[in-house]
Amino acid sequence: MTGTPVFRLGYVPGTTPAKWVRIWREREPDVPLELIAVPAGEAADAVREDRADAVLLRLPGDREGLHAIPLYTETTVVVVPKDHLITxxxxxxxxxxxxxxxxxxxxxxLGWPxxxxxxxxxxxxxxxxxxExxxxxVGLLVVPQSLARLHHRRDLTYRTLTDAPQSQVALSWPEGTTSALVEQFIGIVRGRTVNSTRGQQEAKAKGTEPVRARKPPRGRATSGKGAGPKPGGRGKPRRRR
Incomplete structure (x- = not known):
């Protein structure tokens, strides 16, 4: 007897999976999503070693044997003391x-060469x-803005660095092993709706159908027997007395 399936999503510091997790829980209430925090240097190995089904990591990075779907590009900043001239x-x-x-x-x-x-x-x-x-x-630091926010301190601040390399946050999973749960999460991060063609196919595979609102037939009244004649139309003639 198999247990309840669980989707394990790894994520590196600074990434924000909350929105996608919320959508997952709305669409897949019977499949728990387990969030697994992983250090940036271990993100690729987390899926290679089956410690996670998929992972949110940063590109560029180690992609050998992995699929990767870029999701968004991060702003690069330089972290400095609050009293630094750069501020x-x-x-x-x-x-x-x-x-x-x-x-x-x-x-x-970033891997700035x-x-x-x-x-x-x-x-x-x-x-x-x-x-610290x-x-x-001791020195300054160039990082994605999300990491500067994650490590916020009152005595430090940051400024946008206009000509530095940028990192991309991507969803990654092992090549050749795209499970149904991974496919479902891919649809969520890509903005696929339940009523999209792909969403309908996934619903049919589960034995369910997405619910759609029914439209009334054309030319028929929608408010019941008491609906009156159309505007401008001729009503039933009255009998003279």
Whole structure:
């Protein structure tokens, strides 16, 4: 006897699956969705090793043996102390970072091949560790805006970096193993509705049909026997007395 199916969705720090999870629970009330937080460096292995059915991760990155559907592009920012000169502008360019020490954590999601400024000799293990160093006055950090928000501190802020590489958040799963549950989640992240052609096919496969509103036949009254004659039409002539 098989147990209740569960859809396991991994996600890396800073990604926001809440909207898609809500839609899943509305459409699949009998199939629990389990959220699994995974470090950025382990996201690809999470699905390769069957610890998750699919994962929200960042591109570019390790995609060997994986499908990936890009979902949205993230804004790139530079994280700085609140009293840094860069905060005088709303957005900055790479040239504004010349001469600045840049931290390059091991879980860096951008992979900027030739960043401006001076790369720090030591690489922090994580983005969180790099944030702590910035607060201590050691360097700046270029990251997706979602990570800057995730690691928000009162003594730090960030500014948009206009000419830096950008990361994409993508849904990824192993090649050759697209299960029905993964297919259903793909439809959700792509905005597929229940009444779409694909949605109807999936409903039929489950033995259910999407409910549609019935339209009244043309030319017939919709308000019952008491409906009067059409405007401008001739009513039944009265008998003279």
């Amino acid at each position: 005088a502008a709303d957005e900055v360019s790479g040239a504004d970072l010349a001469g600045e020490v840049l931290l390059h954590p091991l879980d860096d999601p 030739a960043p401006p400024g001076i790369l720090a000799r030591e690489r922090p293990a994580t983005t969180g560790d790099a944030i 160093l910035i607060a201590a006055g």
